[in-house]
Amino acid sequence: xxxxxxxxxxxxxxxxxxxxxxxxxxxxxxxxxxxxxxxxxxxxxxxxxxxxxxxxxxxxxxxxxxxxxxxxxxxxxxxxxxxxxxxxxxxxxxxxxxxxxxxx
Amino acid sequence: xxxxxxxxxxxxxxxxxxxxxxxxxxxxxxxxxxxxxxxxxxxxxxxxxxxxxxxxxxxxxxxxxxxxxxxxxxxxxxxxxxxxxxxxxxxxxxxxxxxxxxxxxxxxxxxxxxxxxxxxxxxxxxxxxxxxxxxxxxxxxxxxxxxxxxxxxxxxxxxxxxxxxxxxxxxxxxxxxxxxxxxxxxxxxxxxxxxxxxxxxxxxxxxxxxxxxxxxxxxxxxxxxxxxxxxxxxxxxxxxxxxxxxxxxxxxxxxxxxxxxxxxxxxxxxxxxxxxxxxxxxxxxxxxxxxxxxxxxxxxxxxxxxxxxxxxxxxxxxxxxxxxxxxxxxxxxxxxxxxxxxxxxxxxxxxxxxxxxxxxxxxxxxxxxxxxxxxxxxxxxxxxxxxxxxxxxxxxxxxxxxxxxxxxxxxxxxxxxxxxxxxxxxxxxxxxxxxxxxxxxxxxxxxxxxxxxxxxxxxxxxxxxxxxxxxxxxxxxxxxxxxxxxxxxxxxxxxxxxxxxxxxxxxxxxxxxxxxxxxxxxxxxxxxxxxxxxxxxxxxxxxxxxxxxxxxxxxxxxxxxxxxxxxxxxxxxxxxxxxxxxxxxxxxxxxxxxxxxxxxxxxxxxxxxxxxxxxxxxxxxxxxxxxxxxxxxxxxxxxxxxxxxxxxxxxxxxxxxxxxxxxxxxxxxxxxxxxxxxxxxxxxxx
Numbered sequence: 001x002x003x004x005x006x007x008x009x010x011x012x013x014x015x016x017x018x019x020x021x022x023x024x025x026x027x028x029x030x031x032x033x034x035x036x037x038x039x040x041x042x043x044x045x046x047x048x049x050x051x052x053x054x055x056x057x058x059x060x061x062x063x064x065x066x067x068x069x070x071x072x073x074x075x076x077x078x079x080x081x082x083x084x085x086x087x088x089x090x091x092x093x094x095x096x097x098x099x100x101x102x103x104x
Numbered sequence: 105x106x107x108x109x110x111x112x113x114x115x116x117x118x119x120x121x122x123x124x125x126x127x128x129x130x131x132x133x134x135x136x137x138x139x140x141x142x143x144x145x146x147x148x149x150x151x152x153x154x155x156x157x158x159x160x161x162x163x164x165x166x167x168x169x170x171x172x173x174x175x176x177x178x179x180x181x182x183x184x185x186x187x188x189x190x191x192x193x194x195x196x197x198x199x200x201x202x203x204x205x206x207x208x209x210x211x212x213x214x215x216x217x218x219x220x221x222x223x224x225x226x227x228x229x230x231x232x233x234x235x236x237x238x239x240x241x242x243x244x245x246x247x248x249x250x251x252x253x254x255x256x257x258x259x260x261x262x263x264x265x266x267x268x269x270x271x272x273x274x275x276x277x278x279x280x281x282x283x284x285x286x287x288x289x290x291x292x293x294x295x296x297x298x299x300x301x302x303x304x305x306x307x308x309x310x311x312x313x314x315x316x317x318x319x320x321x322x323x324x325x326x327x328x329x330x331x332x333x334x335x336x337x338x339x340x341x342x343x344x345x346x347x348x349x350x351x352x353x354x355x356x357x358x359x360x361x362x363x364x365x366x367x368x369x370x371x372x373x374x375x376x377x378x379x380x381x382x383x384x385x386x387x388x389x390x391x392x393x394x395x396x397x398x399x400x401x402x403x404x405x406x407x408x409x410x411x412x413x414x415x416x417x418x419x420x421x422x423x424x425x426x427x428x429x430x431x432x433x434x435x436x437x438x439x440x441x442x443x444x445x446x447x448x449x450x451x452x453x454x455x456x457x458x459x460x461x462x463x464x465x466x467x468x469x470x471x472x473x474x475x476x477x478x479x480x481x482x483x484x485x486x487x488x489x490x491x492x493x494x495x496x497x498x499x500x501x502x503x504x505x506x507x508x509x510x511x512x513x514x515x516x517x518x519x520x521x522x523x524x525x526x527x528x529x530x531x532x533x534x535x536x537x538x539x540x541x542x543x544x545x546x547x548x549x550x551x552x553x554x555x556x557x558x559x560x561x562x563x564x565x566x567x568x569x570x571x572x573x574x575x576x577x578x579x580x581x582x583x584x585x586x587x588x589x590x591x592x593x594x595x596x597x598x599x600x601x602x603x604x605x606x607x608x609x610x611x612x613x614x615x616x617x618x619x620x621x622x623x624x625x626x627x628x629x630x631x632x633x634x635x636x637x638x639x640x641x642x643x644x645x646x647x648x649x650x651x652x653x654x655x656x657x658x659x660x661x662x663x664x665x666x667x668x669x670x671x672x673x674x675x676x677x678x679x680x681x682x683x684x685x686x687x688x689x690x691x692x693x694x695x696x697x698x699x700x701x702x703x704x705x706x707x708x709x710x711x712x713x714x715x716x717x718x719x720x721x722x723x724x725x726x727x728x729x730x731x732x733x734x735x736x737x738x739x740x741x742x743x744x745x746x747x748x749x750x751x752x753x754x755x756x757x758x759x760x761x762x763x764x765x766x767x768x769x770x771x772x773x774x775x776x777x778x779x780x781x782x783x784x785x786x787x788x789x790x
Contacts, residue, residue, distance in 0.1 A: 024771050032767070100764030 008049035016042035029084045029094040033077065040073050106162035106182045109233050112148050112190060113243075115141040117226035123219040134215035138222045139201045145229065146194035149187070156187040160621075163235050163299045177297050181235035184618045185446065189232045189375060192454055195600075196367045196461050197225050199593035203465050204359040206590035207472060217257060217357070224250035228368050232375065237286050237296040237305065237333075240376070244282070244336070247369045248275055254364060255356040267352040274349040278339020285332025289383075292317070292325055298379065306382045315386050323396065326386040330397035333380055334404075341373025341434045344408045348688055350431055354423040358468030361423060366430045366464050367457040374437040374453050377401060378446035385445075394529050398442045405438025406524075406533035406540075411685070413543035417550065417670065418681030421478050422467045425551050429504065430460055432540060436520055439533055444523030447616040451519055451608045454615070455512035458604055459503035462597035466497035469586040469594065470555060477562055480554040481664040487556040489583040494556050496594040501552050503601040505545035505649065508642045512605025517541055519608065519616075522637045538644060545648025550656050558660030610634050 015038055022035030044066045051062020088094050119141035123134045155162075165179030180186075201221060208217050227246035234240035248271075256268030290296050293310040295303060304310055314326040337343070342350035353365045364370070377384065384397040409432050416428035433456050441449030471478055473490050487494045503513040521541065524534040560583065585591070608615035610630055617624040655669040671678040680686070761772075 020774060024767055024774060096767055097765050099766070102762070102764040 003053065005049055005053040008045065008053075012042045012045040012049065015039075015045065027095050027097055029087065029096050030081075032096055033080045033084065036080075037073065037077060040069070044069055106164045106180065108148070109152060109164065109180045109182055112145045112152070112194070112233065113226045113229035115145050115148075115226075116222040116229065120219050120222035120226060123215060123222060126215050126219075128212065128215055131214045134218040135201075135205050138218040138225075139198065139205075141222060142194060142198045142201050142225060145225070146191075146198050149190040149194045152182055153187045153191050156182055156184055157618075161299070163297075165235060165297055165300060174294070176238065177236060177295070177300070178239045179235035179297060179300075180233040180239075181299055182233070183299075184621060185375075185378060185450065186233050188450070188454065188615075188619070190229060192457050193225070193228055193232060193368050196457055196597075197221075197228075197363060199596055200359050200363040200367075200461060200465065203362075203468070203590050203593040204357075206587050207359050207468055208357060211357075213257070217254075220250055220253045220257070221359075221363070224254065224364060224369070228372070231372055235298050235304075237289065237298070237380075240379070241282065241286055244340070244372065244376075245279065247364075247372065248272065248279070248340075251275075251353070251364050251369055254360040255353045257356055257360065261355065264355040267349075267355040271349040271353050274346050275339040278335045278337070278346055280335075281332045282336025282339075285329045285335070288325070288332065289314075289329050292329070306380065311382060311386055314383070324387045326383060327396045330380070330384040330386075330395075331400060333383075334377060334397065334401060337373030337376045337438075338404065339373070340376075341370050341438065342408075342431045343373070343404050343435060343438060344411050345687075347408065347412060347431045348691060351424050351427040351684075354421070354427050358423065358464060358471060361427070362461045362464030362468065365427065366460040370430060370434060371437070371453045371457060374434060374441060374449055377438065377441050378450050378453075381441065381446045394527075399529060400442075402439050402442030402527070402533050405435045405440070405442055406536040408432065408435030409439060409540040410536045410543070411435075413540045413547065415681050415684045416547045417543060418668075418678055418684075420481055420668075420682075422470065422480050422483070422551065422555065423464070423478060425480070425547060426460070426463055426467055429463075429544065429547065432544065433460065433504070436517065436537060436540065439537060440520035440523065443527045443533065444520065445620070447619040448519050448523050450619055451615050452516035455503070455516040455601070455604055458597055459500045459511075459513055459601040462496060462500040462594060462601055463504065465590070465594055465597065466493050466500060469493045469590055470497075472586055472590070473583045474562055475583075479664070480551060481661075481666075482562045483555045483560070483583075484558040484562075484661060485556070485560040486583055489560070490585045492585060492591045493594065496591075496598040497556070498552065499598040499601055501548045503605075505548045506541060506641060506645050507649075508638070508645065510602060510605075512601050512603070514641070514645075515605040515609050518610070518638055518641050521641050522610075522634060525633070525637055538640065541641060542644040542648045545645045546652045549649045549652025553652065553656035554661060557657055558662070561661070561664045610638075 019035045019038030019040075019042060022038065023032050024035075026032050026035060047062050047066050047069070051057060051065075054062070084094060087099060091099060093099075116138070119137040123137055126134050161181070161183040163179055163181040163183075165177050167175045168178040169176040201218075204217065204221065208214050211217065224247060227243045227250055231240055231243035231247060234243060252268045252272045255271050256265045258264045259268070286296065289305060293305050293313055295305050295310055297304045298306045300307070302308065311326070314329070315324060317325045319325050319328050339346045350365060350370065354361050356365070384401065385395055387395045387397070412428045412431035412435060416425050416432060419425045419428060433452070437449045437452045437456070439449075440452050469490065470483065470486060470493060473486070473493070474483055477483065499511070503511040506514040506517045508514050521534065521537055524537050527533060562583070606612075611627050612624065613627070614624045668678060683689075
């Protein structure tokens with residue numbers, strides 16, 4: 001644990017792994033979406049950490065990226081939820097493994 | 105005036121075009137258009153005639169086709185020849201158009217008839233005013249077409265359609281010669297214009313090139329070309345040996361026979377010879393300063409004159425007699441042009457146009473009056489029934505026979521006999537023509553005796569008008585006089601037949617001077633020679649008429665079955681002329697037979713030799729394609745089937761991965777990402 005950056009990155013990696021596991025394992029589409037959000041936030045955390053302990057912490061580049069990213073993530077979450085609602089109305093379920101109409 | 109000369113043929117052409125669009129019921133419009141256009145053309149012709157009298161010759165040429173540097177020119181010419189011809193054609197045409205209203209009144213295809221008549225008039229007038237041999241040839245073929253259409257007007261009659269075909273094909277034989285001559289002339293002189301300011305084919309500029317070059321058998325090119333062009337004239341004017349179509353052409357309606365096959369179109373051959381006369385006259389290497397071409401023209405004309413006159417004696421169909429008479433008179437004209445120059449032949453052409461049109465229209469009136477009877481043996485005594493027709497017909501008959509002093513035929517025929525008597529190369533044509541003149545008087549007298557004298561021999565047959573109820577019993581077929589619309593043209597033509605002769609008497613040869621283009625002068629005191637020829641021709645006519653009357657008029661013919669007087673005298677001779685010297689049979693036996701043999705041979709060749717080759721190749725191709733199919737089916741298809749099968753298999757295997765579950769995809773993605781990460785980390789390590 002030489003520098004706080006490594007700690008931040010470990011937290012971020014853990015967060016990403018938890019999110020990935022949730023996205024891969026969970027059956028409920030809403031929870032899959034939450035997993036994806038976690039992975040996104042892990043990436044945001046990486047941004048902040050690299051900015052804060054990078055060469056030029058005075059410039060606001062990292063935090064601006066993160067703010068944009070959060071705004072985009074909000075939009076993405078809205079679209080994702082709308083999709084889930086549409087799928088639910090159609091299939092009467094949100095279980096992801098039941099929705100396999102696209103199989104080859 | 106020369107510039108607007110084209111209006112003369114265009115007016116009837118427009119009338120023909122408009123008439124062709126009319127419906128069948130618009131009879132009045134069709135006749136009105138045709139006659140109106142003809143009337144206008146006649147007025148224009150008179151104006152152009154007057155302008156020739158005052159101003160002389162005028163020509164108008166224009167470029168028609170341009171090939172590289174050289175161009176083909178067409179044009180029209182207004183000279184005494186074309187002006188007099190145009191006036192004659194429009195006047196006679198106009199009268200015949202008017203007559204046709206009466207003659208064709210009961211025909212359902214009245215509008216079509218007038219359409220064709222206008223077309224004919226347009227083509228004929230174009231032919232007459234043409235200043236280019238090519239334009240003349242175009243119109244020449246157009247009058248041939250119109251003649252074909254009109255001979256075959258009643259095409260539902262097999263004889264009419266056969267006659268139309270015969271006329272077209274026989275004249276075509278001559279036209280081939282004409283066309284070759286035309287091309288040759290173009291290649292030699294470089295122009296087809298007659299008059300072109302000194303450079304035309306008939307002027308010194310063009311002629312000088314032709315007289316010097318020689319071709320086959322020592323003939324000059326000029327002679328060869330003249331003879332080829334004369335071939336066309338032989339075909340169109342029904343000269344021996346191509347005269348066979350003209351009598352058959354009488355299958356057409358009678359006004360057509362009068363207009364086309366007596367007065368105008370058949371005279372086109374004579375007109376052509378008169379038109380290219382400078383070319384014919386060019387080469388003085390024949391006998392006694394006469395050119396070879398003109399000697400040929402003279403002999404052909406003279407032989408035709410006597411030959412056709414002999415046949416006319418033996419015919420019983422009223423129109424056939426007139427047809428053979430036309431052939432004979434055309435022979436006179438040809439001989440006249442050959443011996444005495446264009447003026448002599450053209451004068452006879454003019455007078456003949458009037459009296460032969462008159463005779464044909466009179467014959468039409470007779471046929472009409474006798475309910476479509478054409479056999480003179482079944483007529484007779486019509487003098488009482490049809491007085492106007494009789495009077496006018498008698499005028500025509502006397503004009504044709506050449507009754508002295510009063511009638512035009514005498515003057516024009518006398519002119520021809522006179523030039524024949526002066527012809528140095530031979531006395532033959534003079535003898536033949538004199539005998540022809542005698543026979544002309546004889547057969548016309550025979551016809552008139554048969555038709556107008558004695559008693560009516562058609563009465564034995566009775567006639568039931570269609571649709572009438574048989575309450576009055578049967579109606580006898582009384583001959584009747586024709587309506588005024590038919591008799592008036594007869595009267596006008598009769599007056600013309602008498603008067604036109606005075607334009608060219610030996611005392612005051614106005615017409616001849618007009619055509620030849622020098623001042624007319626009154627001749628004081630006729631030479632003994634002229635008087636002797638006149639006396640001779642008077643004697644010939646007198647003998648002809650007297651003999652005719654002696655044989656046919658002295659004792660009226662009692663019945664239609666009574667044998668002909670000549671038949672009693674010499675059956676073998678009469679049989680020969682009645683059967684027209686078997687010329688048709690001779691052609692059937694030789695030319696037609698040869699052609700049909702050749703066509704059969706060609707058919708056989710086509711069917712078995714060329715057809716066999718073609719089917720052999722076809723079989724070969726079929727066999728090859730069959731082998732191709734086998735290869736395709738059993739070799740190539742198998743390979744492709746195997747290939748596609750393996751594709752299908754692998755596709756089925758691969759498609760198992762795409763099971764539609766999103767998370768499975770994600771897992772694969774995650775696994776791949778992890779593996780990639782390990783790979784890179786390891787890669788960096790080493």
